[in-house]
Structures are given as structure tokens and as C-alpha cells.
Amino acid sequence: xxxxxxxxLLWIAAALACLSLVAGVLYVRGGQAELAAxxxxxxxxxxxLTATAFGLLIALFVRSDMSxxxxxxxxxxxxxxxxxxxxxxxxxxxxxxxxxxxLCLSGALIALFEKRLREDTLIATLAAQAALSLGxxxxxxxxxxxxxxxPVAPPDGQGLNPLLQDIGLAFHPxxxxxxxxxxxxxFSFAVGALVTREIGPAFARAMRPWVLFSWIFLTIGxxxxxxxxxxxxxxxxxxxxxxxxxxxxxxxxAGAALLHSVAVTATRNALRAWTVMLAVIGFSxxxxxxxIVRSGLLTSVHSFAVDPERxxxxxxxxxxxIGGALTLFALRxxxxxxxxxxxxxxxxxxxxxxxxxxxxILALVLLGTLYPIVAEAMGEKISVGPPxxxxxxxxxxLVLCLVMVAGPLLSWRRDDGKRLWSRLPVAALAGAAVLxxxxxxxxxxxxxxxxxxxxxxxxAVASLAPLWGRNLRRTPLPTWGMVTAHFGVAVALAxxxxxxxxxxxxxxxxxxxxxxxxGSYAVTFVGVKPVAGPNYTSIEGxxxxxxxxxxxxxxxxxARTFPGLMGTAPTETxxxxxxxxxxxxxxxxxxxxxxxxxxxxxxxxxxLWWKPLVWWIWLGGGLIALGATLSLVGRAQLPGIWRARRYxxxxxxxxx
Amino acid sequence: xxxxxxxxxxxxxxxxxxxxxxYRLVTPAETLIRSQWIDKPMPLFDLPPATAxxxxxxxxxxxxxxxxxxxxxxxxxxxxxxxAPQLEALKAAGVPIDGIAIRDRPEDVxxxxxxxxxxxxxxxxxxxxxxxxxxxxxxxxxxxxxxxxGIIREQHxxxxxxxxxxxxxxxxxxxx
Numbered sequence: 127x128x129x130x131x132x133x134x135l136l137w138i139a140a141a142l143a144c145l146s147l148v149a150g151v152l153y154v155r156g157g158q159a160e161l162a163a164x165x166x167x168x169x170x171x172x173x174x175l176t177a178t179a180f181g182l183l184i185a186l187f188v189r190s191d192m193s194x195x196x197x198x199x200x201x202x203x204x205x206x207x208x209x210x211x212x213x214x215x216x217x218x219x220x221x222x223x224x225x226x227x228x229l230c231l232s233g234a235l236i237a238l239f240e241k242r243l244r245e246d247t248l249i250a251t252l253a254a255q256a257a258l259s260l261g262x263x264x265x266x267x268x269x270x271x272x273x274x275x276x277p278v279a280p281p282d283g284q285g286l287n288p289l290l291q292d293i294g295l296a297f298h299p300x301x302x303x304x305x306x307x308x309x310x311x312x313f314s315f316a317v318g319a320l321v322t323r324e325i326g327p328a329f330a331r332a333m334r335p336w337v338l339f340s341w342i343f344l345t346i347g348x349x350x351x352x353x354x355x356x357x358x359x360x361x362x363x364x365x366x367x368x369x370x371x372x373x374x375x376x377x378x379x380a381g382a383a384l385l386h387s388v389a390v391t392a393t394r395n396a397l398r399a400w401t402v403m404l405a406v407i408g409f410s411x412x413x414x415x416x417x418i419v420r421s422g423l424l425t426s427v428h429s430f431a432v433d434p435e436r437x438x439x440x441x442x443x444x445x446x447x448i449g450g451a452l453t454l455f456a457l458r459x460x461x462x463x464x465x466x467x468x469x470x471x472x473x474x475x476x477x478x479x480x481x482x483x484x485x486x487i488l489a490l491v492l493l494g495t496l497y498p499i500v501a502e503a504m505g506e507k508i509s510v511g512p513p514x515x516x517x518x519x520x521x522x523x524l525v526l527c528l529v530m531v532a533g534p535l536l537s538w539r540r541d542d543g544k545r546l547w548s549r550l551p552v553a554a555l556a557g558a559a560v561l562x563x564x565x566x567x568x569x570x571x572x573x574x575x576x577x578x579x580x581x582x583x584x585x586a587v588a589s590l591a592p593l594w595g596r597n598l599r600r601t602p603l604p605t606w607g608m609v610t611a612h613f614g615v616a617v618a619l620a621x622x623x624x625x626x627x628x629x630x631x632x633x634x635x636x637x638x639x640x641x642x643x644x645g646s647y648a649v650t651f652v653g654v655k656p657v658a659g660p661n662y663t664s665i666e667g668x669x670x671x672x673x674x675x676x677x678x679x680x681x682x683x684x685a686r687t688f689p690g691l692m693g694t695a696p697t698e699t700x701x702x703x704x705x706x707x708x709x710x711x712x713x714x715x716x717x718x719x720x721x722x723x724x725x726x727x728x729x730x731x732x733x734l735w736w737k738p739l740v741w742w743i744w745l746g747g748g749l750i751a752l753g754a755t756l757s758l759v760g761r762a763q764l765p766g767i768w769r770a771r772r773y774x775x776x777x778x779x780x781x782x
Numbered sequence: 783x784x785x786x787x788x789x790x791x792x793x794x795x796x797x798x799x800x801x802x803x804x805y806r807l808v809t810p811a812e813t814l815i816r817s818q819w820i821d822k823p824m825p826l827f828d829l830p831p832a833t834a835x836x837x838x839x840x841x842x843x844x845x846x847x848x849x850x851x852x853x854x855x856x857x858x859x860x861x862x863x864x865x866a867p868q869l870e871a872l873k874a875a876g877v878p879i880d881g882i883a884i885r886d887r888p889e890d891v892x893x894x895x896x897x898x899x900x901x902x903x904x905x906x907x908x909x910x911x912x913x914x915x916x917x918x919x920x921x922x923x924x925x926x927x928x929x930x931x932g933i934i935r936e937q938h939x940x941x942x943x944x945x946x947x948x949x950x951x952x953x954x955x956x957x958x
Contacts, residue, residue, distance in 0.1 A: 448796055456792075459789050
């Protein structure tokens, strides 16, 4: 009964979405207030029903109900419980239901808590959100029903890609989805505001928490995804410029641009059309991202969910939403009154440059990702790899970081260059010191990693400058947030630069007792032993890493084999062993046994990397997310947080 | 806003993007990667002999006026064994064939030639796959049809089937 109940709830929720949309449109076109009174409760109910349906799907996976097609295809009774639960969204239908659940819950939250907007703008926003969810309901119910029953239940399920049987999977996609779909709210706010022509500080303030909220999740999702690929794929890289990584980066870039421009709109009532445009782009890019992953348009390491027919359905949906929003923008943005003027050398000016650079990087990443498709349409086969991205995005990102040095130190409206320069000598000194150190002691370093580390030093010092000379206890939380996030960028940048400049790699065929030198470590290969896991067998190697200072650390990389279920081939994965040290990480992968000329297989391929400061990359990502969280909490309208209230008051003094 | 048409630019870009998406959805993906060297002269190389008793292969030797085949193979490649009879048939029909052995040991190449025959005039040893990569060949076996001037005219990916032998002979005849 659970599956049938879930399906029924989805249909009712779809009907409610339809109701919200129709009532909302009628009200905005001059209907009665009773119509508006329908929209809020319908949005809330829709959220509750969809979330319940998703809960029921989880229950089916937990009970391993193999009569449900989705469970039979993607789960197995032998799987550990956490992976049964995670299996709910580790497949196409389940992940689309999760997507829809977040979409509807966001609508419910706006309906419940948004009080700052004019009533008609709010109803238009909720109607836009209902229109979005209606399309995805249709997609789910007509082409991807997660609750489909099988005529005959198989004895057991077909498992899950063992590569995905990892704790990272349990949280990575849902986190990214919250980020992706959270941007739908900004999209709906933009549509709502365009419909009622209410684009101003109130609209920007209503939208800002949602942008921050989804951007926090995108940041965490991308950071965690990068770490997941780093340790699970066993290739030792932390970013591959893989299409699926790129499509998560593109909404993040749009979100970063948006949360900076929305700040200008909220405080200074400028950049209004631009903010609306970015809000539309942000969610559009989220949808394009999902579409690319789900349709198999691009092949990548993530293409375990390939299906062209569903791709067509999503393409039509997206064309309607994105095309509709952009048409509305084209028709209405011209009538949006121009915002307040400002000088180029001002806080606003630096944020405009920030926005232009972010959108340029966004466009270049998108171009690189989609270029193979376009080139193939012209009869050429091309793949775009890391050299392109590093060359085009790297320098722009460095310039962006330099703008970030100056931006927070400038005042709104206008500032003068001398005053700015007087605030920078310490940062410039730090940069020069790092440059000298690297040139003298660093050996041969590529220009990008070198500049990266120098800029990181400048940004690290300058990002703290807004706190100088202030009473730290009375500094508003959003300022702390900005400082933390900008400092996080410096930390991540330093990690990226150091890792690519000073990485050491060894690949050897080692027999037990062999000592491998990598970086400042001497690693002894002790031996291998077989290990049995809950649903795999594995060969576990034992390595002992010794430092010059006498430290001794044991590392146990594994080569796992998952048995093939129901006639499928067995799958092998590598579990890298990581040794995290203050100066970086030692990364060990156990490969295939090597047969000697005399036929003995006593040696194993062992790959070792010493990656200096590599964990700073994810630490930086975490700091960025933390900074955004501080900023969000500082702006929340929670009673009792006096700092936030006071900040709002000081902000309102600025507002016209 | 000075020019209202500017506001339609995002919509136009989106239209282009979706055009590309639609194109990609209606044309089935082609997974075969073709060499970029078709109708271009052979890249320059000079490979040592792959085993004792055979000649090495140099790219200038391929422009001797006679159309020929260059077969990229390896002793460790199982399909290459299945292809051997077809190469013998081509050889018997008077087609000159040169070989490039990929990541192979001399003794293994010798065993391979002993067991499956030697249709090759010359066999170069490409230990690091560098010539294979330069040629744009993505696997073994692959066969390149070279005209008398040393220009690559066609790339045959995968094994040559028995029914394709006459076709290949005809194509080489046409290049004379």
C-alpha cells in the first residue's frame, strides 16, 4: 500500500500546484482577494504532501520492498542500512522526487514566512513556484514514476553502483540539490517582481536569504563533491573539469554574482535589472545542469544516469521556463527605472567588476562544457580539457581575487584612490614576501600556481582589513561573514597553488619490505592481506610512512571487488588511504598485482602522492560556506538576536 | 536603457543553446573517434625493428609510389589474431603491408608472427604508443590506407573482416 499511497499523494500535490498557479494568475490579473487567500495554504499543503511522498519512498527502500521496480533495480537487501536510505536518491526517479520535494518545500516556506513583500508580488512569486513544480510533477508522474510496481517481485535487488556505495553519496547529491533548487526561489521572486514591476530594496531583501541559503549548500556540495572524487576515484585529483562538475560550478558562479549584486540592490537600490537577470540565470543554470546529467548529452565519469527520452521532456520544460522568464525580462526590464548612480571607484563599482568577472568565468566554463556539442553539430569531434579551463578561468579568477582585495575597503557611492592605497600596504608587503620566498626557494614553479600563492597571501591579509580598528564585539555578523568567506577564498587558493606547484608523485611495483621515498616521507610496503567487507571482498595493503623527524604512520589502501549480482560483471574500486599532516596529505593507492618474469606475483603496483597543503582547498571551501552562513544568520529575522536587529537598523538608515 | 533590443540578447543566446541541445538529442552520439590525419601526410617517425629478423619502419618509406596498408597491432591483442588470415589474404593479393607493434616485447612479437603468420614487409616497434597517438589511432587493431605519396587516405578501425578484403583491394587499386 505504501507505494500506492505515495503515488496518490503526488497526484494530489500536483493538483494543488495547478490550483496555486491558476488562482495566483487570476489574482494578479485583478481577481478578488479570496483567490490570494487560496494560494498560501495550497503551497504549504503541496510541500507537506510531496515531502510525505518522499518519506514513503525512503520507507520502501528501508523495507527492501522488491515489488517496487525502483527498489528492485537500485537496492539490495544485503546493503548496509545507510546505503539503502541513500539509494532512495541515488537513481534517476528518486533524485527527481527529491528535487521536487525541495522545490515544493521552498514554496511552502515562502508562503509561511515571507512578510516583507507586497501581497501581489508574493502571490505572483508563489504562482511562479507552482508553475515550476507543476512541470516537474508532470515529468515525474508521466515519465519517471518512482512508485511503479513490478508484476512479479524478484527475490532480491540489483544493487547500486559500488563506486557510489560511499558515505559521500548519502549527502553529496541532496546537498547540491538543496542548492540548485534553492535558486528556484530567487528565480520565482524575479519572475514575481517582473510581473508586478516591484523591483527594489524590498524585493532584494526578500530574495537575499534564499540566495545565501542555496549558495551555502552549493558551496558545501561542490567542496564535498570535490573531496569525494579526490578520495573515492583514486586518481588523486581534486577537480577534473568534468562536465558534471562544471554544471555544478556554473550555478555556484551565478549565485556568487547574484549575492553580491543583490547586496547592491538591497542597500543602494542600484543594479536592479542586473540582479533580476542573475536570479533568472542562476536557476536556469541549475536546470541545464540537471538536464545535462540526466540526458546523457555529455559523457562524463558521472554518466550513470543516461536517458535521451527523459532528456527531451526536461528540454521542453526548461525551454518553457527559461524562455518564458527571459521573454518576460526582455519585455519588462526596459521599464525598470534606472537605479541610483555611483562612481566607478566605490563599493558598487567594485561589485560591478566582481559581477562582470564572475559572469565571464561562468560563460567561459559553460562554453567549454558545451563546445563539444556545438563542434559536433559542425562535424568536428573535440573534447575540451583542463588546459583550456585553467588558461581562461585561472587568470580571470586571480583578477577577481584582486578586486576582492579592494572591494570591501571601499565605501559606497564614491571613494578616492589614495585612501584605498593607504589601507593596503600590509597586504602588498605580504604578497611581495611570498613572491620573494617562492622565487628564491620554490624552484621551478608554473606562472599560475606562483601567482595563485602570491595573490592568496595578499587576499588573506586584506580580507581581514575590514576588521582593523573596529570593536570586534560590535562588528555586525554579516561583516564577519564577508571576512570569513573572503579569507576562505585565500586559503583555498593557497592550497590549489601549493598543490600544483609542489606535488610529488611515485608509481612503483613494490614487493613487501621495499621502501618508497616520496616528498619527505619514506614509505615501507609491509604487505597485503585479504579482507571481507559486508558485501565485498578486498585486498588491503599495509604501508608505514616515516617522517624525517621520526614520526610513524600506518596507511591501509584497499582494492575492493564487489561481486556481480544477477549476471552483472563484478566491479572493482580503489579505496585510497590518506594521511593528513599539517603540511599536506600523503595519498596512497593499491593497484594490481605485478607478475615477475619468473611467474611469481609478489609485487603490487603502488601509487603515492605527496600533496602539500591540499586540504587547505576544502578548508577554504568550508570557510566560504561558514562565512555565508554567518551572513545569513546575521540577517535572519529571529527575535533575540540583537546584533541582527541592530544591523538591520543601521542598514535602514542607508536605504532611501 | 538605451537599446531595448539588448534585453533580448539573453533570450537569443538561450535559443542557440537549446538548438544545440536539440541537434544533439536527434543525432545519435557517435562514439568512434576518427583520426585527424585523414588526407594528410604520415606524421614523421622512425621506428626500430619490432623483433629480430624484420626491418624497422620509417615514415619516408611509405611514400614509394605504391599504395599500401599500415596495420597497427600487438601480440597481446586477441582480435589481432582473428585478423591475421585477412592480412594474409591481402598479402596474397599483392598488397604491401607494413606493421606497427604497440607496446610489445621482441620475443612476443616473434611468437605472434610464428603462430599467426607474417604478412608484413617491415614492422616498427612503438614501445610508448607515441606513433600510435601521433597517428590518431585509438586502439588495436587499426589499419591505415596510404596512397603512393605517403598520404593517409582512410582509417579502418577494428579488425578487417573477410568480406571487406575485396573492398580494400579495390580502394588501393583506385589510388594507383
